[in-house]
Amino acid sequence: METNPTRMCELLVGLPAVNVLGVEDDQVGAPLVVHVESRRDQARCPGCDARGQRKDRSAVELVDLPAFGRPARLVWHKQRWSCPAASCAVGTWTVTDDAIAPPRQRLTDRAARWATRQVGKAGRPVAEIAHELSCDWHTVMGAVSAYGEALLAQDSARTTGVEALGLDETLFVRRGERHRKHWATSVVDVGGKGHEAKLVEILEGRTAKAASSWIDAQPEPWRAGIRWGTLDMSGPYRKAFNDSLGDATQVADPFHVVKHANSKIDECRRRVQTDTLGHRGRKDDPLYRCRRLLTKAHERLDEEGVAKLTGLLEAGDPKGEVRMCWHAKETVRSLYEITDPTLAATYLDELVADMADDDMPEEVRSLSGTLSRWRDQILAWHTAFVTNGPTESMNNLIKRIKRIGFGFRKFAHYRIRVLLYAGKPNWDLLATVTPR
Ligand SMILES: [Zn+2]
Incomplete structure (x- = not known):
């Protein structure tokens, strides 16, 4: 059993190449303070290799890992x-x-890792x-x-072979008195054969410019390797792919296509509600009561x-x-x-034509227009079979980080935490890196 506190501390500190000069342990509740010096001498001048003369010493205080539970x-x-x-x-x-701490760091190397x-x-939360x-x-x-x-x-x-x-x-944060929404763009490797999906980058904003500038800054061979670009039905991302990855086939994500169709039901329901009852949906109104049943997949209804x-539609939708x-x-x-691409094309074209009929409610006709504008991207799914599904699961990981780090103020902090968590870096490499 080690009884000499200095010696004991040296053993427990376990830092490479240090001499323990002393231990301060006088204040109850205050951190344990261990004084060390490096065993590395570095007595030779880095410029001319002459033997240096000892000058003074300067001390830096670093936050270290807890010792003895303190x-x-x-x-x-x-x-x-x-x-x-x-x-x-x-x-x-x-x-x-x-090995003790790189320059300008305030944590010891091991505490930082x-x-x-x-x-x-x-x-885990930073505060914890x-x-x-x-x-x-x-x-x-x-x-x-x-x-x-x-x-x-x-x-x-991490980001090769996309x-x-x-x-x-994704929503980054709501800020200011008006809780204005600040958006971010997730750039995701949506995966493929034997290839795991991962978050590649997260960008501030959701404009075509934000996405394009980032894509343009990537190495040419990397960009050339991208065969498909998956997207929701948003103009800016379509523009970004057009401008910066012109050779990639765009694929409209099925989830977002169906989501768009669902939003048309909601629009129609609200309009019919107002037309028939003269007010917005209340909890006893038939159309209001069936709003969730309407957007649910048919086979999921018993x-x-x-x-x-x-029954509700009969009552509220004359x-x-x-x-x-x-x-x-x-x-x-x-x-x-x-599953057959040719059949799918025929099916979609007939669907678009039927839905454009004058007898159709305006929301259905509008849906027809959207499907027609996105025809190629929608049908590309039937050959590519890639979806933004992995993007959605990335977004769930991102949401977890947002919950625990609520009130992110700096995008840079948000970005690094989300990338470390949802970007799946090779953590074995952490032991080999030193910040500069
Ligand atoms: Zn010198």
Whole structure:
């Protein structure tokens, strides 16, 4: 059993190449303070290799991993040297040792790696880690950013071989008195054969320009490897693919196509509601009561559900307009049961023509127009079979980070945390990187 506290601490600290100079343990509740010096000498001038003369020492206090169940600080006394050669431009230099802490870092190297893993991989809140280390939030976030960026830069394999690239919008934050929405764009490798889906990048904004500038900045061979671009039915992302990945085949994501059809049912339901009852939906109104049944997939309704939907539509939809919208949505859904591309094209073209009929409610005619404008992108799914589904699951991971880090103010903090969590970096590489 080790009884000499200095010696004991040295064993437990377990840092490479340090001498423990002493331990301060006098204040109850305060962190344990361990004073160390580097065993690395660095007595030779980095400029002229002359033997240096000892100057003073400067001390930096670093947040370290807890010891004996208590928060700890490592005070690193760094030797400063000066060059005796009059002709040398170096003057003075200070001992550096990245194994203790790289320059300008406020956590020890090992505490920083631990914090990065806890926040980045396990998705734990920064505040929780800061509490465990007994330091402030920014100190932890700074270390996570520095080591996290170094990891992402090192892990070049993470984003190679992307064949299908997905663009999708996510809400970043609501800010200001009016809770204005600030958007972000998820750039996702949606995966493929033997290829795992992952978040490649997250961009501020949801404009064509934001997406295009990023794509344009990528290496040419990487861009050339992308065969498909998956997207929701939004103009900006279509423009980004047109402008920056002109050779990639655009694929409209089936989920978003059906979602669009569902939004037309909602529009129609509200219009018919106002036309027939003269007010917006209230909880006893038949159309209001069936709003969820309407957007549910038909096969997910049981007999009781179908009977209820039919009854409510009979009561609230005298001209059968909402029913027609519902039918249109179900017909759009059936498009995805067809596997043959030629049959799918015929089916869609007939659908677009039928829905454009003057007898159709305006919402169905509008849906026809949208399907027609996105015809090629919709039908591309029947040959590519890639979807933004993985993008949606990425977005769920992103939502988790947003919940635990509620009130993100800086996009840069949001970006690094989301990329470490949903970007699936190779965490084995963390041990090999040093921030600069
Ligand atoms: Zn020198």
